[in-house]
Amino acid sequence: MPKIEQQIGKKLVGYSNIASIFLIKALQQLNSNGRLAFILPFEFFNTGYGKEIKKTLIEKHLLKQIIIFANEKDIFPDATTTICILLCENNQLQQDIKITNIKTTQEIKDISNISNYYHHKLTNIQLPHQQKWTPIILSLISPQKIPEGFCQLSEYGTFKRGIATGANDFFALNKSRIEQLEINDKNVCLCITKSHLIKQTIFTDDDLDLLIKQDKRIYCLDVKESNSQAVINYLKLGEEKGYHQRYLTKNRNPWYKLEKREPAPILFGVFNRGRLKVIRNFTTGINFTCYHGFYANLLGHNLIDKLFIYLISDLGQEIIKMNKRSYGNQLDKFEPRDLNNGYCPNMKQFNYINQKDVNKIIKIAKIDEKKAILMSNHLIKQIINREITK
DNA sequence: TGCATCCTCCGTGGAAAGTG
């Protein structure tokens, strides 16, 4: 990395991927009036390390056109990624940036002149380098707007990543294994170790009991009595297998110390295809990294159910998705901050919602998720219309 | 130093397909 930095004469963000470094190099070598076509994952425009390069592309008027491919699986069937082609020209002219959305292979065949084939035009002001570009470009295609009055979710609390054990194989246990190892109940805690363990949007102690009965891995080693022989034996076994030398465990002291987390009342699936996985958690189970957990602050404390209703509603899902990261093939991912920066109704708007209606939806959600979503849609629509009429 | 955040590579459950 230092060598590359020296060669291109620029300090790089440590997360930079190879493609972006090649892009910098290519842009530097572009002659006056030279042209460049560059293919790379579109995700680049949503990354932190991409910001500086976006700045260069915009400020030096290099970027002329972005061609985005929605049919990435047709083009690179083996890769889970997004695709775009950048067309650049070093002509110093401030021109609009053309956006081309390719949807099918046939469409590609029919194009005779790509420069004249575009669906939108953006000025350089519309593409700020510090912002993610996916939401900006998506907003051209789907006219989803953030409703008036909405505030950021971080007003009410924060989403945090779940527990990263550093070695789930070792830490995640099921009932029979615990019994076999003769580990005391005090040295394990209830954990949701895999996303698919929760199938329904409401997660209760009954569901948790069922998982225990099914002997699923819903416990996590949480050493409280380090003098217990059973614990000592199991830790030794772990060390024999080298789990204490993994990246995360190696940097912890002791290596088996668990990250601290309280049970989160709302869980949010890290990876999603299609609908976002939002769970109202009524158990004391804590979550592994498969879910992000919501931790309310004083303001959000009484709004958890309402927030949940919003998050399962169609509108809530659309608005939260504006901050998604795409990994191709409809696979979306969210980091905690993507969620915290998402928009939701403000306090006043939430207050319009009757708590009774909310309780009713939660009750119904246990039996009929679809109906609960429809009811949520209705409630959320009401508060938005209300804001407009005022 | 210890935790949070960013990024991306790939492990695996469960079902389909194959086999005797």
Added chain:
DNA sequence: CACTTTCCACGGAGGATGCA
């Protein structure tokens, strides 16, 4: 039909870097 093998959608995991 019962068992084994293969396959891939789904989403999990954790290494690397940044930050307080």
